[in-house]
Amino acid sequence: MAARQDLYQHPDYYLMDEMLSDEHKLIREATREWVKRDVSPIIEEYAQRAEFPKQLVKGLAEVGAFGPYIPTEYGGAGLDQISYGLMMMEIERGDSGVRSTCSVQSSLVMYPIYAYGSEEQRRKYLPKLASGEMLGSFGLTEPNFGSNPGGMVTNIKDMGDHYLLNGAKMWISNAPFCDIAVVWAKNEAGRIHGVIVERGMEGFTTPETHNKWSLRASATGELVFDNVKVPKENLLPNKSGLGAPLGCLDSARYGIAWGALGAAMDCYDTALRYSKERVQFDRPIGGFQLQQKKLAEMITEITKAQLLTLRLGQLKNEGRATTAQISMAKRNNVNMALEIAREARQMLGGMGITGDYPIMRHMMNLESVVTYEGTHDIHLLITGMDVTGLSAFK
Numbered sequence: 001m002a003a004r005q006d007l008y009q010h011p012d013y014y015l016m017d018e019m020l021s022d023e024h025k026l027i028r029e030a031t032r033e034w035v036k037r038d039v040s041p042i043i044e045e046y047a048q049r050a051e052f053p054k055q056l057v058k059g060l061a062e063v064g065a066f067g068p069y070i071p072t073e074y075g076g077a078g079l080d081q082i083s084y085g086l087m088m089m090e091i092e093r094g095d096s097g098v099r100s101t102c103s104v105q106s107s108l109v110m111y112p113i114y115a116y117g118s119e120e121q122r123r124k125y126l127p128k129l130a131s132g133e134m135l136g137s138f139g140l141t142e143p144n145f146g147s148n149p150g151g152m153v154t155n156i157k158d159m160g161d162h163y164l165l166n167g168a169k170m171w172i173s174n175a176p177f178c179d180i181a182v183v184w185a186k187n188e189a190g191r192i193h194g195v196i197v198e199r200g201m202e203g204f205t206t207p208e209t210h211n212k213w214s215l216r217a218s219a220t221g222e223l224v225f226d227n228v229k230v231p232k233e234n235l236l237p238n239k240s241g242l243g244a245p246l247g248c249l250d251s252a253r254y255g256i257a258w259g260a261l262g263a264a265m266d267c268y269d270t271a272l273r274y275s276k277e278r279v280q281f282d283r284p285i286g287g288f289q290l291q292q293k294k295l296a297e298m299i300t301e302i303t304k305a306q307l308l309t310l311r312l313g314q315l316k317n318e319g320r321a322t323t324a325q326i327s328m329a330k331r332n333n334v335n336m337a338l339e340i341a342r343e344a345r346q347m348l349g350g351m352g353i354t355g356d357y358p359i360m361r362h363m364m365n366l367e368s369v370v371t372y373e374g375t376h377d378i379h380l381l382i383t384g385m386d387v388t389g390l391s392a393f394k
């Protein structure tokens with residue numbers, strides 16, 4: 001397969017760049033250049049082969065995509081939340097699977113170790129995770145508990161000098177090659193705790209999940225624990241209960257809201273360019289009203305989402321973004337991106353289904369993004385609960 005030429009130009013209909021700092025723009029450009037150079041030429045082939053491009057790990061670490069907002073003393077980039085968002089936007093513009101790896105590493109592994117971990121745990125793991133020397137995974141979902149993680153059956157038993165961990169997690173991004181896993185398990189009293197499980201611990205296995213039509217360039221698997229002896233110092237000491245994993249999800253969902261925007265902008269940009277070049281009935285298809293309707297609606301939705309997401313970033317920087325606000329942005333942006341991918345795919349006619357263009361890959365990827373980190377329906381129920389004060393999901 002010939003390497004694809006990446007001609008991406010980002011849409012900025014409402015001159016949103018004027019609302020970004022020079023540092024934000026520099027970070028965005030550096031990430032974009034890296035994506036154009038290292039991701040776009042190879043990603044289609046890896047997705048077709050259903051293989052995670054491991055060689056990207058070094059570059060991701062170098063652009064600061066592992067722990068962008070983790071303080072520099074722990075190896076992070078020490079940036080603000082808008083910088084984190086812009087990075088996720090650019091990386092998902094390349095591929096949702098590559099962005100998933102960053103979300104897991106930053107928000108689901110580094111964040112809990114930073115926010116809930118001991119000083120020893122921070123110093124032991126964070127610098128290696130930031131440099132990509134170590135890759136992590138996050139085990140919350142189980143075969144029988146997806147949208148309702150509080151029902152989990154994975155458990156730890158206090159054995160005096162260690163914990164004994166039993167159970168299984170399913171649908172875990174990065175599982176097949178992770179060096180460590182942040183695993184959520186109930187203790188004897190039914191309280192949820194996070195423990196750090198390391199590859200090589202006896203009884204810990206990570207079988208890969210095959211046959212995915214979506215996120216094919218991201219590895220997914222199970223985490224299986226059969227009487228795994230976890231040292232006591234591997235328990236995250238500073239937060240327990242369901243709120244602990246949900247706090248990580250807030251951070252990851254925030255990044256996904258930005259990321260989905262990137263995928264949508266790539267689909268729009270591709271369809272816009274194609275509509276000016278492809279001639280049918282002696283004129284570019286972009287001159288037909290029906291195609292203009294699609295493009296006009298796409299840029300309207302993208303512009304609305306850009307505004308929503310930047311405002312959320314400002315609130316996040318001030319520590320004021322609520323879980324429900326993040327839910328709204330994740331749900332809106334992923335759904336918007338999925339609809340744009342479907343429309344853009346049609347605009348490319350038969351070419352839209354090929355790997356010569358990124359749209360079909362984005363479309364299939366987004367089918368996972370709309371489901372993981374809280375489904376489209378669950379996020380709607382979170383908004384419903386927030387405005388009424390009444391829970392409709394349990």
Ligand SMILES: Cc1cc2nc3c(=O)[nH]c(=O)nc-3n(C[C@H](O)[C@H](O)[C@H](O)COP(=O)(O)OP(=O)(O)OC[C@H]3O[C@@H](n4cnc5c(N)ncnc54)[C@H](O)[C@@H]3O)c2cc1C
Pocket residue numbers: 104138139140141145146147148170171172173174214215220368371372373374375376377378381392393394
């Ligand atoms: C590619 C991929 C990667 C993933 N990576 C990770 C990871 O790294 N770590 C991790 O822990 N998990 C991960 N997940 C799991 C993901 O978060 C779950 O798939 C998701 O939370 C949904 O759970 P479920 O698949 O069990 O669906 P279910 O919870 O069984 O839901 C099925 C359907 O029922 C609906 N539903 C459920 N409850 C209600 C209700 N109360 N009211 C109305 N409708 C409802 C849902 O919206 C959905 O449409 C990943 C999933 C995928 C596909």
